[in-house]
Amino acid sequence: MSSGRALPELIADAQASEERFLRQIFVRDQMAEWSKRPLIMARAEGVHYWDASGKRYLDALSGIYVVSVGHGNRRVLAAIRRQLETLAFSPPMHGTNPVAVRLANVLAELAPGDLSAVKFQCGGSEVTEAAVKFARQYHKLTGSPGRYKVVSRYLSWHGSTLGSLSASGLKSRKTVNEPLAPGFLHVFPPTCYRCPFGKVYKDCGITCATLVGDVVEMEDPATVAAVIVEPIGHTGGVIDPPPEYLPILREVCDRHGVLLIFDEIITGVGRTGSLFAAETFGVVPDLLCVGKGLGGGYAPLSAMIARKPLADAFWGPAGENPGFVEGHTFEGNPVSCAAGLAVLEEVLERDLCGNARVQGARLRAGLERLAEKHPVIGDVRGKGLFQGIELVRDRRTKERFPPSAALGVKVGRRALEHGVLCRFDPDWIAFGPPLVATAEHIDEILAVLERSLVEALEEASGRGGV
């Protein structure tokens, strides 16, 4: 559409009247719905956002689990400024740059076990997909070219690109894009609160984990390349596995020569109270993917970290071994890597993992107190500063509200009205404030949650119940 108007005039007009231009941008929601009350953030500092009208929000979600060290972090800003003036881009086809090498070395040092070979990308989808490609190519390079299948979980989210979407298990985001890539199998996740096998932890034998071994067996291990899981699932309502779950997956993968991939796009960089959830659960995967909180929202950055013995398979004479065949234009961008280094310095020097444990425990205790008072909170789960609640109509039977009630959405919208940003879904609400959050911030989040919950329930009962 060409209006024939000069660009400066167009920009000035757009700034003066953002609302008129809302049809020109796709957001994640249904645009017609969103445009009724558009959320347009204009500024941020610390743990707060201000929208275009000047209203302040406590960011109880780190944007979307991204702003690990808070908004406007001086150390990160200074590092980025320095890097912009030194080298803003380097040619990825022919090499890399000093900051990318430094960050790779730091990650190799910090990651658990022998996870030590790093591939940088910009976003989570790119690195989870890179991990799948790594697994397939690894097996080709090491004499098992028939291994290509990937086992992942229903309700999971590994990203929007076609490969990462194929690994994902959310029908609401998949169906519209089907058919997806072949070779992806899905198993049930460890939703203990609603065990898909009708069992009760601990008498369940951790069926959800042992069955992964059976699936690999039934598929023929010689065809299976990898198992990919989020240590704590997000979509599906903060799916926090029992302690035995990931160790069993590790054993299953070892037994069958299958690579274990942890998607730590959300859980990485301190969120669960350790630098990586792999440490929180005491399991070293073969490939670990980090994103979101690594760049901290200051620049797009993600990393796939591979165990050294596996990465070694990609090292060899060029005539026989092409190296890891995977690349994007902006991988290892120096500005992004400078942001990543500064974020890691902040997390380590200020012991933000420790703060995530302390404030996470406060958030958890507060959510459990709310659950005692409000029976619609059926379950509380998560680790560190990654916590969620599941909403139920009947706590005894765990019956959900009918879809039309969408209580979680109502509570989340009320929380936004009261100035708290959280993640909400019809049946669950999740919180992931920046790792710099204080006790006062946590208490405010809890107070606004309770107020929003009570109001949403009152509104629903005024309308004849939910």
Ligand SMILES: Cc1ncc(COP(=O)(O)O)c(C=O)c1O
């Ligand atoms: C667990 C997980 N993996 C992967 C992704 C994809 O990351 P991105 O949106 O940066 O591509 C997300 C994004 O929300 C995620 O939560």
